[in-house]
Structure formats: C-alpha cells, structure tokens
Amino acid sequence: MIGAAVALSAAALGVLATTQTAVAAPPAPSTDLGPNVVVFSPDMPQADIQAKVDAIYSQQVDNEMGTARYALFFKPGTYGSAANPLDIRVGYYTEVDGLGQDPTGVTINGGVTATGKDGSGALDTFWRSVSNLTIHVVPTADACHTGNEMWAVSQAAPMRRVDVKDYTTFMPYCENPNYASGGFVADSKLEGGALNGSQQQFYVRNTDLGTGWSNGVWNQVFSGDVNAPAQAFPAQPYTTLTATPASREKPYLYVDANGAYRVFVPSAQTNSVGTTWANGHTPGTSLPLSSFFVAHPSDSIAKINSALAQGKNLLVTPGVYDVAQSIAVKRADTVVLGLGLATLTAQNGAVPMTVADVRGVDVAGLTFDAGTVNSPTLLRIGTGHHKGGPHVASAADPTALQDVFFRIGGPHVGKATTSLEVNSDHTILDDIWAWRADHGVAGSVGWTVNTAATGVVVNGDDVTATGLFVEHYQQYNVVWNGERGRTVFFQNELPYDAPNQAAWQHDGLNGWAAYKVSDRVRTHEAWGLGSYIFTNVDPTLHATQSFEVPNTPGVVMHDMTTVALNTNAGTIDHVVDGVGPAATGAVSGKPQTVTTYSNGVAQY
Numbered sequence: 001m002i003g004a005a006v007a008l009s010a011a012a013l014g015v016l017a018t019t020q021t022a023v024a025a026p027p028a029p030s031t032d033l034g035p036n037v038v039v040f041s042p043d044m045p046q047a048d049i050q051a052k053v054d055a056i057y058s059q060q061v062d063n064e065m066g067t068a069r070y071a072l073f074f075k076p077g078t079y080g081s082a083a084n085p086l087d088i089r090v091g092y093y094t095e096v097d098g099l100g101q102d103p104t105g106v107t108i109n110g111g112v113t114a115t116g117k118d119g120s121g122a123l124d125t126f127w128r129s130v131s132n133l134t135i136h137v138v139p140t141a142d143a144c145h146t147g148n149e150m151w152a153v154s155q156a157a158p159m160r161r162v163d164v165k166d167y168t169t170f171m172p173y174c175e176n177p178n179y180a181s182g183g184f185v186a187d188s189k190l191e192g193g194a195l196n197g198s199q200q201q202f203y204v205r206n207t208d209l210g211t212g213w214s215n216g217v218w219n220q221v222f223s224g225d226v227n228a229p230a231q232a233f234p235a236q237p238y239t240t241l242t243a244t245p246a247s248r249e250k251p252y253l254y255v256d257a258n259g260a261y262r263v264f265v266p267s268a269q270t271n272s273v274g275t276t277w278a279n280g281h282t283p284g285t286s287l288p289l290s291s292f293f294v295a296h297p298s299d300s301i302a303k304i305n306s307a308l309a310q311g312k313n314l315l316v317t318p319g320v321y322d323v324a325q326s327i328a329v330k331r332a333d334t335v336v337l338g339l340g341l342a343t344l345t346a347q348n349g350a351v352p353m354t355v356a357d358v359r360g361v362d363v364a365g366l367t368f369d370a371g372t373v374n375s376p377t378l379l380r381i382g383t384g385h386h387k388g389g390p391h392v393a394s395a396a397d398p399t400a401l402q403d404v405f406f407r408i409g410g411p412h413v414g415k416a417t418t419s420l421e422v423n424s425d426h427t428i429l430d431d432i433w434a435w436r437a438d439h440g441v442a443g444s445v446g447w448t449v450n451t452a453a454t455g456v457v458v459n460g461d462d463v464t465a466t467g468l469f470v471e472h473y474q475q476y477n478v479v480w481n482g483e484r485g486r487t488v489f490f491q492n493e494l495p496y497d498a499p500n501q502a503a504w505q506h507d508g509l510n511g512w513a514a515y516k517v518s519d520r521v522r523t524h525e526a527w528g529l530g531s532y533i534f535t536n537v538d539p540t541l542h543a544t545q546s547f548e549v550p551n552t553p554g555v556v557m558h559d560m561t562t563v564a565l566n567t568n569a570g571t572i573d574h575v576v577d578g579v580g581p582a583a584t585g586a587v588s589g590k591p592q593t594v595t596t597y598s599n600g601v602a603q604y
Contacts, residue, residue, distance in 0.1 A: 037339060059091070069319055069342060073097050074097070075255055081109050087140045088113065090114045095128070096133075098133030108134070114150070114152060115172050116178070121175050122154055123180070124154065126157060129159070134163040148167045156405045156435075157183065160187055160250060182200065185203075188207045188208075189208040192210055192211060199220075205244055206224040207226070208274060208278070213229050216238060219530035222238070225240075233593070245488070246270050247269050247428065249402070250365070251263055263315070263335060264285070268398050314337070321342065327352060333397070335364075338365035346368075346371040351377055353366075353379050355424070358399075359399065359426070360399060361399045362399070364402040370408045377417065381421065398428050401420075407435050412440075413443065414452075416452050418454045420457070422457070422463055429465040432465065434471070434473075455470035456470055461484055464486045468487055475506070477494075478515045490526065492529075494543055509544040519550045521550055522552055532563045539569060546575060551577070562580070563589065563592070575593065
C-alpha cells in the first residue's frame with residue numbers, strides 16, 4: 001500500500017508540473033533553480049499552495065532512501081489565516097524556507113510539521129529542514145499534530161532562524177511509540193517555550209526559549225541561549241553554556257527589495273548569546289545570485305570546477321550528483337550552498353569535494369554519500385596540517401560547515417575510510433551528522449558491506465564543533481589530533497553489527513572509543529557528550545570505554561554519558577579512560593555519567 005501511494009503521488013506531481021488544470025504551478029524563479037525548487041508567493045490561491053505541498057509530502061513521507069529532493073521557498077508575506085490555516089507537512093529530503101532577509105519577512109498561519117510514524121516514533125525522521133520564517137500555530141483538522149508547532153525529528157533535520165509565536169514540541173506524541181533521538185535548533189525564537197519530551201539528546205544554540213524548556217532524557221545541551229535551563233548535570237541531563245564559543249550561521253537564499261535573489265552570508269561570532277536577528281538584520285554580507293554558478297545534476301564536474309576556478313560561488317540545486325572527480329574549492333571565502341539536501345555521491349573511489357588551504361570558505365546544506373568503491377574521505381577541508389608552516393586560517397573569517405551530512409550505506413552500498421577530514425585551522429563544524437548506516441535498502445548494510453573506519457578526523461588547530469553527531473563507525477568514530485579543539489554537544493551510537501569481539505578490538509582494548517583525543521594533544525575541551533551501545537548481532541560484546549583522552553590538565557571533558565539501549569545490548573565497561581560505571585543491559589536505559597574528567601581525575 002505504501003508503494004502504491006508513493007507512485008500515485010509521484011504521478012500527481014507530474015500532472016502538477018505539466019498542466020494547469022488541477023493545481024496551478026507556482027511561477028518559476030527568475031533564475032533556473034531546477035524543477036524541484038518550488039517558489040510560492042502570497043498572491044497565489046492558498047488552495048493551490050496547499051495542494052502542491054501536500055503532493056510533495058505524499059511522495060516524500062516514506063521516501064527515506066529515495067533520490068527525490070525538494071526545496072519549498074516562500075516569498076515575503078503572509079500565508080494562511082486563523083480561519084484557513086496552511087498546513088505544511090515536511091517529508092524526507094524537503095527544505096522549507098522563507099525568502100525574507102529575516103524571519104519576520106514570512107509568516108505562516110498554520111504549521112510546519114515533521115512527525116514520526118507508528119512503530120518507530122521519530123527515530124528515523126531524518127533529512128529535512130525548516131528555516132527563516134515566523135509560525136503562528138493554528139490547529140487544523142488533525143489537531144494532534146498541529147495544535148502545537150511539532151518538529152519531532154532526529155538527526156539531520158535542523159530548525160534555524162525560526163520564530164514560533166506559540167508552543168513548540170520536539171516529541172512525536174501522536175505516535176506509538178513516541179521515541180525521538182536527537183535534534184538541532186539554532187538562531188531561533190521559540191516564544192511559547194518548548195517540550196523536549198522523549199528526545200534522548202538535543203542541542204539548542206543561540207536561541208530564545210521564551211517561557212522555557214521542559215523535560216530531558218539523557219543529554220540536553222544549550223549554548224548561548226536565552227531562558228535555557230540552568231546547568232544541572234547529572235541530577236538533570238542539562239549542560240548549559242552561557243555563550244557559544246565560536247559560531248557562524250548558515251548562508252541562506254533570500255529576495256531583496258527589488259525582487260532579486262541573493263545569498264546572505266552571516267558573519268562569524270565569538271562568545272555569542274541569543275539570535276543574530278534580535279536587534280535588526282543579521283550582520284554579514286549579501287551576495288548577488290550572479291556571483292554563483294547554479295549547478296544542476298546534469299552539469300559535469302568539469303563545468304562546475306571551471307566556474308569555481310573563475311571565481312564563482314556555487315549554488316547546488318536539489319538532486320543527486322554523481323561525482324567521479326573532486327569538486328575543488330580553491331578560492332578564499334567561497335560559498336557552497338546546497339538546496340533541498342542536494343546529495344553528492346562518490347563514484348570510483350573519488351573524494352567528492354576538497355577545499356584548499358584558504359580561509360573563510362562556507363560549505364552548507366549538502367549530503368555526501370559514499371559509493372561502492374572505497375573513497376579515502378568524502379569531504380576534505382585543507383590539504384594537510386603542517387606545524388610551523390604558513391597559517392592562512394583566521395578566527396575572524398573561519399571556514400565553516402553547516403548542516404553537512406555523510407552516509408556510508410543506506411540508499412546503496414557505500415565505502416569510505418573517513419567521512420570528514422578537517423585539516424584547516426579555525427574551522428567551525430555546525431550540525432554535522434556522519435552516519436554509517438544501520439538500516440537501508442536490501443544489501444546496503446553489513447559489517448563487510450558498508451565499511452568505514454572513522455567518521456570525523458580533525459587535524460587542524462582551533463577547530464570548534466557545535467552539534468556533532470557521529471554514529472556506527474567501525475573504529476574510532478571521532479579522532480581529534482588538533483590543538484585547542486572544542487566540542488559543544490556530541491551524540492554517538494557505537495556500531496550495531498560487529499560479528500564478534502575479535503572483529504571489534506585493538507591494542508588489548510575491547511571495541512573502539514567513540515571520541516578519541518590524540519595522546520599528543522595538550523589542550524582540548526568538550527561539553528555534553530553521549531555514547532550508546534546496542535550490539536544486535538552479538539550482545540556479548542564489550543567496549544572498554546566510550547571516551548579516550550590524554551591525561552593532561554589542558555584536556556577537560558564535561559558531562560559525559562553512556563547508555564546501554566536495551567537489556568540485551570552489549571556493554572560499555574567505563575565512561576572514559578578506564579573510569580566511570582559500566583553501561584550494561586542490567587541497567588539498560590540508565591545513563592552512566594562522569595561530570596568532569598581531566599588529568600586522570602574524574603568527578604561524578
């Protein structure tokens with residue numbers, strides 16, 4: 001039945017795109033952004049808007065491993081009303097954005113809704129986003145999902161630059177079970193407060209939480225927020241930093257006063273609190289769309305690279321791009337912005353994208369898929385880290401990645417030694433999900449099928465990660481070799497599918513740590529880190545520890561949590577460096593914690 005429904009929806013979409021009889025197609029953008037960028041304006045009949053978003057949702061609601069990608073853009077103005085709300089349901093690979101310069105530019109009276117489904121809750125509610133608009137919640141016929149602003153998601157489903165005038169819930173309370181497993185909110189204002197509910201872990205950055213935040217399960221992290229919960233770990237699972245150490249908001253497409261498309265690139269911030277737009281326009285630089293090469297899946301990589309070499313930025317329209325040679329970013333301050341979760345798939349063992357040793361590059365809104373031939377990495381930032389050599393990086397103009405996601409397997413077999421390699425200093429990693437798939441289409445996952453040693457390797461100095469999700473890799477999930485690194489929020493599941501202990505051990509240790517700081521690093525700090533175990537092939541497996549760091553005063557780890565996910569889930573023997581209680585099936589679901597660890601000393 002699901003397959004038939006999806007096929008019918010796809011057919012309906014074809015009718016909508018080619019005729020004017022059932023639903024009028026929205027006017028095309030003045031620049032060719034591809035067939036899967038849909039632009040709405042306030043003067044369109046609301047019934048037409050509702051029909052179009054419903055048709056896309058019907059196609060995408062269960063299309064987790066499909067190839068369709070969509071970006072839904074709303075020009076400045078008001079959509080829906082109290083009497084006739086606009087209900088925007090958001091499925092897989094769908095981006096919903098306002099085209100105002102600020103969130104106040106577009107108002108939705110209704111809701112922008114992401115939910116789970118009966119049987120799994122929101123555990124697999126991935127790969128979608130909402131940004132840059134204001135929401136006045138108006139209940140519709142399905143009052144359960146739209147009585148509040150419901151954004152019940154897990155990984156790779158960010159909410160950015162959103163002003164919700166009413167109550168927000170991140171829990172899929174209409175579904176049974178109502179589990180959810182991780183989310184990311186930044187630069188937003190949730191005026192009615194927020195319900196965390198069943199979210200196992202969550203990160204909120206530079207957001208005004210209005211009347212506050214309720215509930216928590218294992219690992220809730222807040223930085224630079226207004227009205228955030230007070231620091232309370234481990235009595236409550238709240239890790240709260242007054243300010244965000246370093247941040248750079250994601251670039252975004254908008255329409256200027258003359259109706260022209262532009263891309264706004266926010267400025268970097270240090271020790272920031274609250275939204276960038278609380279007191280006026282977000283600080284930054286506005287770029288005309290003419291400064292971008294607008295790429296489509298039919299464009300060759302040679303054509304894309306030629307445009308980059310001529311000084312163009314890169315706008316990647318929705319679709320899946322097969323990449324058999326690296327897209328090479330060589331110019332400082334180049335912006336690479338993907339729309340609709342555009343996906344770059346490695347072919348023949350290629351590295352899909354490389355960034356040279358230059359400052360200020362911004363890569364945002366892209367998904368990187370491994371291919372069937374092993375790639376050394378999927379995204380390389382900088383060519384190498386040379387101590388004592390020239391340093392072109394700058395804290396004032398850092399390279400930044402926002403909403404960049406990686407997959408090893410899932411939609412097809414994938415193999416890559418590493419997913420993300422960061423060699424440049426002063427790089428910001430903001431909402432990164434690196435996933436060695438634990439499920440997917442038949443034959444795409446398995447210990448010897450979708451192979452990947454490490455998710456993220458950081459060799460650069462002064463790198464800051466704000467929202468780092470790395471899961472299921474076969475060796476260390478994260479390796480941090482650079483100095484003065486900082487991580488604010490880390491979420492991890494160890495690999496499910498190791499066939500036996502002999503296949504998952506090294507150097508006399510069982511398993512591999514989730515987060516490894518190199519023994520030679522002298523300064524590193526991290527806050528709010530969670531690592532979980534569920535070894536469903538061999539439940540007798542052990543991991544000696546989830547966190548492994550050098551015993552030196554300059555390395556400080558705050559608020560670490562390990563959890564065994566069920567009664568037959570495998571065991572994490574210690575939290576960090578051989579200390580801390582065991583997470584085992586006997587205490588499944590119960591967090592095992594260390595509050596502070598430095599220089600070999602743990603505090604509980």
